[in-house]
Amino acid sequence: MRISVAICDDLEEERLQMARLLKNYGRRKGVAWEIELLESGAAFLDLFRPGRWDIILMDIYMDGPDGMEAARRLRAQDSECALLFVTTSVEHGIASYELQASDYLVKPVAQRDLDAALDWCLQEKREYFRTINVRSEWDEIEILLRDILYIEIRRHTSFIHTAGRVVQTPRGMNALEEEIASESFLRCHRSFLVNQRHILRMEKRDFVMDNGDLVPIGSSDAAATRRKFMDWLFLRNWKNGGAAGMF
Numbered sequence: 001m002r003i004s005v006a007i008c009d010d011l012e013e014e015r016l017q018m019a020r021l022l023k024n025y026g027r028r029k030g031v032a033w034e035i036e037l038l039e040s041g042a043a044f045l046d047l048f049r050p051g052r053w054d055i056i057l058m059d060i061y062m063d064g065p066d067g068m069e070a071a072r073r074l075r076a077q078d079s080e081c082a083l084l085f086v087t088t089s090v091e092h093g094i095a096s097y098e099l100q101a102s103d104y105l106v107k108p109v110a111q112r113d114l115d116a117a118l119d120w121c122l123q124e125k126r127e128y129f130r131t132i133n134v135r136s137e138w139d140e141i142e143i144l145l146r147d148i149l150y151i152e153i154r155r156h157t158s159f160i161h162t163a164g165r166v167v168q169t170p171r172g173m174n175a176l177e178e179e180i181a182s183e184s185f186l187r188c189h190r191s192f193l194v195n196q197r198h199i200l201r202m203e204k205r206d207f208v209m210d211n212g213d214l215v216p217i218g219s220s221d222a223a224a225t226r227r228k229f230m231d232w233l234f235l236r237n238w239k240n241g242g243a244a245g246m247f
Helices: 012-029 041-047 067-077 093-098 111-129 173-180 219-240
Strands: 002-008 032-038 055-058 082-087 103-106 131-135 140-144 148-154 157-162 166-169 185-189 192-195 199-202 206-209 214-216
Touching: 002 012, 002 041, 012 032, 012 111, 032 041, 041 067, 055 067, 067 082, 082 111, 103 111, 131 166, 131 173, 148 173, 157 173, 173 185, 173 192, 185 214, 185 219, 192 214, 199 219
Parallel strands: 002 032, 002 055, 055 082, 082 103
Antiparallel strands: 131 140, 148 157, 148 192, 157 166, 185 192, 199 206, 206 214
């Protein structure tokens, strides 16, 4: 796996130290880095374009546009890259999560702390690009997991709902759930498997999806289903900041 990384810090020794920690991680985990070292927020913004970097390690206290301002401009154009703040103070911790920071690391950064943050970022990246292949009525179709809103089964046919289409396949729900094997998906009803990333809000008997569809919550285990969703939502918000749903 090759991952592009920007390290933005006004102190050269700090940039080089973070690069060393990254390389240590890469050697142990089999990750190849493409690292760019940037000495200021202005230098970062000069080179930035959406999709240029997979992970950004951003200092906060810099002359010119500081790290928070650089991150705000970044997030105005790119919501997908992982953002890690690396700084000397906890002062901006809460504000950092409003910018969907994956983590907030306080200097001097220990290898184990960076490793934990990188583990999370790479897990999210792998999840983002995962696909399943299903046989439809006419051919084999590859579907990104992130594009699936929910799956329902009716009369031995599974209907895979995405934002743009519904794919029908003879594969059973249990087989699809086993292949997907993702914490983002929740079996909320014996006939429905829902992608929690696309839940807009939870109501008494249904999940409201971000396209407006209603996915039922099975009455036999409703309390446990709601708790599983709340636990998933809490963990995701704790790591990424922001809200995945409104209640």
